[in-house]
Each structure stands twice: as structure tokens, then as C-alpha cells.
Amino acid sequence: xxxxxxxxxxxxxxxxxxxxxxxxxxxxxxxxxxxxxxxxxxxxxxxxxxxxxxxxxxxxxxxxxxxxxxxxxxxxx
Numbered sequence: 001x002x003x004x005x006x007x008x009x010x011x012x013x014x015x016x017x018x019x020x021x022x023x024x025x026x027x028x029x030x031x032x033x034x035x036x037x038x039x040x041x042x043x044x045x046x047x048x049x050x051x052x053x054x055x056x057x058x059x060x061x062x063x064x065x066x067x068x069x070x071x072x073x074x075x076x077x
Contacts, residue, residue, distance in 0.1 A: 002034050018076050026074075033070040040066045 009024040023030050044059040 002037075003031075006030070020074050020076050023074050030070070030074055033066070033074070037063070037066045037070065 006019070006023055040059075040063040044056070044063045047059040048056045050056075
């Protein structure tokens with residue numbers, strides 16, 4: 001859904017958002033980070049189904065760090 005929501009460049013429109021304008025000026029990086037998030041989330045879902053708490057915990061933190069990697073660069077506060 002993130003890709004759908006960010007298709008339109010709203011950087012020149014007055015709007016309330018925490019997104020930095022570099023989402024559109026550095027789109028390849030944003031898209032790569034978004035792809036990574038989708039992949040890590042799929043891994044998390046698969047690992048969680050196994051019932052292995054330790055592996056699920058590791059996959060969760062891997063996914064969370066992927067979120068943070070994008071937020072650090074493309075999200076304001």
C-alpha cells in the first residue's frame with residue numbers, strides 16, 4: 001500500500017505529511033527500501049507461522065530495522 005499512497009508527488013502541494021520531499025527526488029532509493037520491507041515482512045509472516053519464538057523475534061527485529069532504515073532517510077518528525 002505504501003507504493004500506492006506515494007505514487008503522486010505531493011511535495012509541491014500544501015498538505016500535512018511527515019514524508020520528506022526526497023521520496024520523490026530519491027525515488028529509486030525509496031522504492032528499494034519499500035521492496036526490502038515487503039520481502040522482510042513476508043519472511044516475518046512465514047517464520048511466525050512456524051511457532052518458533054526465537055526465529056520470529058529475530059525476523060520481527062529485522063523487519064523493524066528495515067522500517068527504520070527508510071524512516072531515517074525519508075520521514076520527518
